[in-house]
Amino acid sequence: MQKEGERLIPINIVDEMKSSYIDYSMSVIVSRALPDVRDGLKPVHRRVLYGMYGLGVFSNRKYLKSARIVGDVLGKYHPHGDSSVYDAMVRMAQDWSLRYPQVDGQGNFGSMDGDPPAAMRYTEARLKKISDEVLSDLDKETVDFQNNFDDSLQEPTVMPTKIPNLLVNGTSGIAVGMATNMAPHNLSESVDAICAYIDNKEITIDELMQHIIAPDFPTGGIIYGYDGVRDAFHTGRGRVVLRAKVNFDEIGNRNAIIVTEIPYQVNKAEMIARTAELVKDEKIPGIHEIRDESDRKGLRIVYELKNDAIPNVVLNLLYKYTALQTSFSVNNIALVHGRPEQLNLKDIIHHFVEHRHEVIVRRTQFELKKAKERAHILEGFMKVIGTQDALDRAISIIRHSANPQAAKEGLIEAFELSDIQAQAILDLRLARLTGMELDKIRDEYEAIMKEIANLEDILANEPRRFQIIKDELIEIKEKYGDERRTEIDYSGGEMSIEDIIPNESVVLTISHAGYIKRTSLSEYKIQSRGGVGNKAATTRDSDFLEYIVSATNHQYMLFFTEKGRCYWLRVFEIPEGSKTAKGRAVQNLINIEPDDKIKAYIRTNNLKDSEYVNQMSVVMVTKNGTIKKTSLEAYSRPRVNGVNAIEIRDNDQLLGAYLTNGTSQIMIATKNGKCIRFPEEKVREVGRGSIGVRGILLEDGDEAIGMIVVNDVENETVLVVSEKGYGKRTAVEDYRITNRGGKGVITLNITEKTGNLIAIQNVTDEDGLMIINKSGVAIRMGMDEMRVMGRNTQGVKLINLKKNDEIAAIAKVEMDKDVEEDSEEFGETEEGVVGSLFDNQENDNVTPQAGDENPAEENENSDSEE
Numbered sequence: 016m017q018k019e020g021e022r023l024i025p026i027n028i029v030d031e032m033k034s035s036y037i038d039y040s041m042s043v044i045v046s047r048a049l050p051d052v053r054d055g056l057k058p059v060h061r062r063v064l065y066g067m068y069g070l071g072v073f074s075n076r077k078y079l080k081s082a083r084i085v086g087d088v089l090g091k092y093h094p095h096g097d098s099s100v101y102d103a104m105v106r107m108a109q110d111w112s113l114r115y116p117q118v119d120g121q122g123n124f125g126s127m128d129g130d131p132p133a134a135m136r137y138t139e140a141r142l143k144k145i146s147d148e149v150l151s152d153l154d155k156e157t158v159d160f161q162n163n164f165d166d167s168l169q170e171p172t173v174m175p176t177k178i179p180n181l182l183v184n185g186t187s188g189i190a191v192g193m194a195t196n197m198a199p200h201n202l203s204e205s206v207d208a209i210c211a212y213i214d215n216k217e218i219t220i221d222e223l224m225q226h227i228i229a230p231d232f233p234t235g236g237i238i239y240g241y242d243g244v245r246d247a248f249h250t251g252r253g254r255v256v257l258r259a260k261v262n263f264d265e266i267g268n269r270n271a272i273i274v275t276e277i278p279y280q281v282n283k284a285e286m287i288a289r290t291a292e293l294v295k296d297e298k299i300p301g302i303h304e305i306r307d308e309s310d311r312k313g314l315r316i317v318y319e320l321k322n323d324a325i326p327n328v329v330l331n332l333l334y335k336y337t338a339l340q341t342s343f344s345v346n347n348i349a350l351v352h353g354r355p356e357q358l359n360l361k362d363i364i365h366h367f368v369e370h371r372h373e374v375i376v377r378r379t380q381f382e383l384k385k386a387k388e389r390a391h392i393l394e395g396f397m398k399v400i401g402t403q404d405a406l407d408r409a410i411s412i413i414r415h416s417a418n419p420q421a422a423k424e425g426l427i428e429a430f431e432l433s434d435i436q437a438q439a440i441l442d443l444r445l446a447r448l449t450g451m452e453l454d455k456i457r458d459e460y461e462a463i464m465k466e467i468a469n470l471e472d473i474l475a476n477e478p479r480r481f482q483i484i485k486d487e488l489i490e491i492k493e494k495y496g497d498e499r500r501t502e503i504d505y506s507g508g509e510m511s512i513e514d515i516i517p518n519e520s521v522v523l524t525i526s527h528a529g530y531i532k533r534t535s536l537s538e539y540k541i542q543s544r545g546g547v548g549n550k551a552a553t554t555r556d557s558d559f560l561e562y563i564v565s566a567t568n569h570q571y572m573l574f575f576t577e578k579g580r581c582y583w584l585r586v587f588e589i590p591e592g593s594k595t596a597k598g599r600a601v602q603n604l605i606n607i608e609p610d611d612k613i614k615a616y617i618r619t620n621n622l623k624d625s626e627y628v629n630q631m632s633v634v635m636v637t638k639n640g641t642i643k644k645t646s647l648e649a650y651s652r653p654r655v656n657g658v659n660a661i662e663i664r665d666n667d668q669l670l671g672a673y674l675t676n677g678t679s680q681i682m683i684a685t686k687n688g689k690c691i692r693f694p695e696e697k698v699r700e701v702g703r704g705s706i707g708v709r710g711i712l713l714e715d716g717d718e719a720i721g722m723i724v725v726n727d728v729e730n731e732t733v734l735v736v737s738e739k740g741y742g743k744r745t746a747v748e749d750y751r752i753t754n755r756g757g758k759g760v761i762t763l764n765i766t767e768k769t770g771n772l773i774a775i776q777n778v779t780d781e782d783g784l785m786i787i788n789k790s791g792v793a794i795r796m797g798m799d800e801m802r803v804m805g806r807n808t809q810g811v812k813l814i815n816l817k818k819n820d821e822i823a824a825i826a827k828v829e830m831d832k833d834v835e836e837d838s839e840e841f842g843e844t845e846e847g848v849v850g851s852l853f854d855n856q857e858n859d860n861v862t863p864q865a866g867d868e869n870p871a872e873e874n875e876n877s878d879s880e881e
Contacts, residue, residue, distance in 0.1 A: 040191035044355055048190035050197075052349040052356075052363065053370035054149070054174040055181025057188065059103045062092040064117065065170055067142050068150050078121050078139035085135050094164045097135070105132045108140060112280075113184050114199035114233045115495065117146045127234075127277075127314070128284035145495050149176040155381040157374045175374040177491055179205050179367045181349060182227075193355060195348040198230035198247070198255065199279075203496035206488045212364045213481050220249050220361050227360065228503065229255075230343070235276035235500040236260055239340065244503075247345035248360040259339040260502070263326050266319055269303060270326050272333070274316040276500075278341045283307070286338040287316065293336055301329040328517055371484045376474065383470040386463055388435075393460040395436025396443075399426065400453060409440065522785070523564040523572070523589060524598065525613055532598030533589045536565065563785045563793075563826035566618050573650055575615040575635065576607060577668035581660040583653035606656050615672040622651040632675045632700060635660065636683055636710055636722040639667045642755070643707025644698040647674065662706040673724045680725040682750065683710050684735060684762055684775035687717045691759035692750040695724075709756040723777040731777045732803055734784070735763045736813065738821045739770035743810030744778065744803045761807045769809055774825045782827050786814050789823045 050057050056064070066088035072079045085100045093100055106112045108120030111127050122138035125131060132138060142150075157175040162168070174180075185199040208226035212218055229244045238244060239256040247253030257278035264271050277283060287307055293299045301324030308315040320329055334340040347358045351366060358366075400406045412429055416422035419441060426437040446452065473479050520536040566572065568587040575581050582605040590599045601607055615635070622628060631647040643661050650658070661669060675681075675695050684690045691711045698708065711719060725731055728747045736742035743763065750760060763772055778784065780799040787793045794814050801811070814822065 044190045044193065045350065045353060048188035049193075049195055049348060049350050049355055050181060050186045050188070051173050052181060052351050052358065052366040054176045055179070055184060055186060055349075056174060057103075057186065059093055059095075059099060060107060060117075061174060062088050062170065063100060063104050063107065064142070064146060064150060064174065065153075066092060067118075067140075067146075068153065072141040074119065074142050074144040074147060076141060078119075078141050081120075081122075081135040081138040081140050084140060091168055092163050092170050101132075101135045104140065111234050114231060115143075115145055115178070115183055115202060117143050117149065117184075119143045127282070127309075129282040145178060148178050148491060148495075149174050149180065151175065151177055152374065152378050155378045157377045157381070173370070175378075177371070177487055178202070178495075179209060179364075181363055181367070185230075186349075190355075193348055194346060196344055196346045197349070198343060198345050199232060200227055200229075201231035201497070201499050203492050204228060204231070204499070206492040206496065208360075209364050209368060209488055210485050212361070213368060213485055218361070220359060223360055223364070224248055228499075230345075230501065231499050232257070232279035232343075232501045234279050234281075236278045236502075238501055238503045241503065241505050243342075243345070247347070251345070251347035251357040251359045251362070253345045255343045255345060257341050257343055257501075258334060258504070261330060261339075266317070269322065270320045270324065272318040272320065272326060272330055274318070274339065275314060277314065277316075278338065279343060281338045281341060283309070283314070283316070290318075290333065290337045299329065299332045299336060301325070301332075325517065368481075368484065371487075372480060375480050375483055379470050379473045379480075383467060383474070386467045386470060390460065390463045390467060391433070392436060392439045393456060393463060395430075395432050395439055396456050397460060398430045398432065398436075399440050400443075400448060400456075405430070406448065413441070518567050518569045520565065520567055521586060523566055523586070523616075524787075525564070525601070525616075526598065530598040531589055531601050531604065531613075532592035532596055533566075533568075533586060534592060534594050534596075538594045563787055563824055564616055564618075565785070565826060571619045571622055573617040573619060573633075573672070574601075574605065574607075574613050575617070575660055575669055575672045576611040577614040577663070578608070578611045579659060579661040579663040579669055580607070580611065580657045581650055582607060582657040614669045617672050617674055619647065619674065622647075622653070630676060632677065632695075633660075633672055634675050634681065634695070634698065634722070634724065635672045635707065636670050636719055637661070637663065637667050637707070638670055638718045639664075640683065640685075640709060640711040640713050640719045641667070641707045642681070642683070642698055642710030642722070643705060644675070644695070644700050645703055645705075646700060649703045659703055662704060664706070670719055671722050673722065675724050676726070678726075680728065680747075680752070681710070681722060682725060682733065682747075682775065682777075683722045683759070684720055684772055685711065685713060685717045685759070686720050686771045686773075687714065688735075688761055688763040688765040688772050689714075689717070689759040690733070690735075690750055690762035690775070691755075691757055692725075692747070692752055693755045693757075694752065697755040712756055712758050714758070720772055721775045723775050725777055727779075730779050732779065733762070734776045734778045734798070734801075734825075735772055735810070736774040736776075736786070736822060736825050737763060737765070737769040737771065737810070738773045739768065740812050740814045740816050740822055741769040741810045742801075742813045743808060744798070744801050745806045746803055747777075749806040764807055764809045766809065770821070773822060776825060776827050778827055784813075785826045787823055787825075788814070788816060788820050790817070790820050792820075 046058055048057070054061070063084070067084055069091075070079060070084065070087055072084065081101065081104065084104065085097050088100050089095075089097055104118055105120070105124050108116055108118040108124045110116050119141050120138060121140065123133035124138065152175045153171065159172045160169040161172050163170050181197060182200045182205045183202045185197040187196045188194065204227040208223045211223060211226050224245075229238050229241070237258045237260055239258045243253040243255040245253070247255065259274045259278060260276035261272055261274050264273050277286065284307075287305055290299065290302075291305055294302045294305070301321050302318055303321045304319040306317045306319070308317055318329070318333070320326060347363065348355050349358060349363075351358075356362075398405065399409045408429065409426060412425040413422045416425055423434070423437045423441060426432055426440055427434065432440070447456075473483070521533045522536050523531065523533050525531045566586045570586050572584045572586055572589070573581055574584065584604060589604065592598050601613060607613070617633060619631075620627060625648075628648040628651040629646065633645050633647055633650060635643045645660070650660070660672070663669060677695065679695045680692060681695055681698070682690055682692045689711070701707070710722075713719065723733065725747055732744045732746055733750070734742060734744050741763075745762070750762070762775075763769065765771060776784075778798045782798045783795055784798055785793060785795050796813070804810070816822070
């Protein structure tokens with residue numbers, strides 16, 4: 016109800032809300048959340064320092080109760096809750112929060128585990144020595160003062176700091192509509208950068224970065240990757256990735272990961288608790304126990320590992336899932352002339368130098384004023400007590416004056432003094448009238464006049480003022496500078512899934528029924544040629560291992576099916592299994608049709624590398640002798656449901672697919688022992704949907720069994736293997752180059768004893784060969800054990816087959832020196848001891864003699880082409 020004499024003024028609520036909210040937001044931005052670019056302090060921190068300055072609790076004085084300090088700041092300058100002041104003061108005392116703490120706390124001021132500090136009535140505090148430099152010259156009119164909240168006192172609007180506080184300690188705060196998050200830096204590096212800027216105002220940010228390399232966090236750690244640092248320095252925004260500093264050790268019989276430094280602003284206790292949850296949920300396997308062994312001497316967290324855990328793998332998982340790796344998002348927003356601005360590195364240095372320059376000017380003006388005032392008084396002394404006659408006259412005037420005012424007026428009139436000079440004469444003690452004291456006055460006057468000349472020169476000479484700034488900064492560096500704590504790993508970058516998987520060599524096995532697994536190459540044992548081999552895998556009824564592929568975990572695998580479809584998997588996405596494991600059904604990994612089977616594979620590198628995918632091509636061959644060439648770029652965009660790779664017609668199926676570089680030579684072999692060789696250029700590149708062209712002309716009843724791509728004719732040799740265990744190496748040059756589409760020449764003398772040809776592979780002496788038969792027995796051998804022989808021969812026996820067993824597949828693998836090598840002349844097998852072929856040849860004499868090659872079979876017809 017409206018009272019008498021009152022008047023209601025209608026106001027639009029939208030306008031009122033807008034006006035009130037803008038007023039509130041500006042108050043938060045300017046008076047609470049954002050630091051001033053000049054001294055790097057928010058109002059609450061500035062008031063805490065000024066309150067302690069007023070109480071005189073300097074670094075060389077005794078500690079004072081925190082409650083006394085907080086009460087003084089609250090009552091005089093900061094009319095908010097006591098927790099706001101105490102929390103700010105506590106953070107200023109924590110050496111894990113500030114790179115260079117400003118308050119020296121005594122008592123419980125919290126911990127890195129997030130423990131709260133003791134109540135303010137229990138703790139004590141005083142200023143740190145470095146804070147003296149922040150408050151230095153505050154009493155010399157170097158900065159503007161303003162009224163406090165009730166206009167009863169004055170408080171500084173900014174500190175005349177010699178420390179580049181915004182750079183070295185950083186800050187964080189959330190305002191309205193904006194926030195700031197500025198990283199701390201090393202004081203020594205910051206001083207060097209500021210001095211470089213003073214020497215050359217046109218210096219670039221990249222040149223400044225040669226001095227101030229990166230943020231330097233109080234908790235140390237490692238900056239992982241440099242892109243975020245560069246962005247932050249250049250633009251004022253950037254994401255700096257931080258990692259804990261770790262090392263590996265052995266505790267008892269277990270490996271352990273020891274953490275000695277953690278990323279900035281990470282709560283240690285919460286990090287350990289979160290890690291324990293992840294271990295319990297089996298998201299981070301391999302950890303046996305976690306212990307926090309931190310004490311007064313320093314931080315130490317121990318992750319004790321299980322016996323079968325690989326330390327690097329566990330560490331990468333910890334980086335990925337826990338706060339051992341975090342990011343610090345730099346957002347350099349500070350108040351410049353009362354307005355929030357985003358600042359790069361050079362901007363911050365520029366505004367600090369401008370502030371220091373203004374402080375130097377105002378300090379010099381103040382000191383000059385004081386020096387001139389003192390010189391004025393000393394000049395009065397010189398007039399009155401400079402000679403004995405003048406002194407006697409002055410004493411007579413004072414003695415005969417009725418009161419001090421009369422004496423002052425008498426002195427002014429007699430000696431032409433100012434009021435101030437006359438009062439100073441009256442205030443002199445009699446002791447100053449001795450001859451010795453008179454000499455001191457003359458010496459002081461001469462020194463003051465020199466000081467005045469010096470101060471006037473400073474005010475008239477800008478280069479001198481900037482030199483003073485540099486000299487004071489260098490002195491600060493000598494007093495408080497220290498070594499960098501945070502290391503920089505320039506090679507680091509964004510975390511990817513590959514970072515947590517070791518890029519080790521593996522063997523992929525794919526069975527006839529479509530079961531797949533990957534196994535470490537070190538599980539396979541090198542044996543001499545002719546051994547029976549060891550059990551490689553347990554297969555299901557009527558199933559057998561059909562393909563063996565060597566790869567590394569970080570490679571991409573392209574799977575091609577007999578129906579001409581292509582699917583993608585990265586190697587580490589294939590489930591791991593032991594040598595005897597059955598594996599997983601491919602249908603569970605890729606969306607392959609139930610009646611389709613994987614018939615070929617390609618190992619590729621990064622499919623996102625446009626130069627790589629455009630340089631390389633995929634060449635495919637089918638059972639009917641068709642060949643097709645397509646750019647790898649057509650297969651560089653993985654799809655969940657796969658894509659069509661080649662059109663397959665009735666009674667045909669895909670046999671193989673290979674990567675080529677445009678200058679390769681292609682060789683296709685058939686079941687009946689024929690082989691053709693022609694340049695890759697003979698096959699033109701077509702699209703994914705095309706059917707391809709004829710690669711080899713097949714005789715009735717014959718079919719293609721495989722293809723190889725030759726890139727090094729001189730060093731590579733052709734290895735062919737028959738289904739009954741016979742094989743041989745032949746020089747590539749033994750197969751003359753022809754046109755695509757011919758009949759080919761004989762590559763293996765097919766007999767009933769050898770069986771049909773089942774595989775062709777290009778090998779060198781450095782290669783290893785994995786042979787696997789349909790019963791699941793595998794043998795691994797080095798190619799240097801096989802000599803190169805003629806093209807039209809039967810070859811030698813590679814593996815002793817039991818009963819009606821046959822070879823299912825072969826694969827070329829790189830020899831690994833770390834794999835356990837069987838150096839014995841005889842190897843133990845399931846059926847006892849069998850000698851190497853070289854020492855224990857069988858009755859059928861599988862090693863050909865010099866006359867075994869039959870030139871009659873290498874007639875014109877076998878070499879003819881259509």
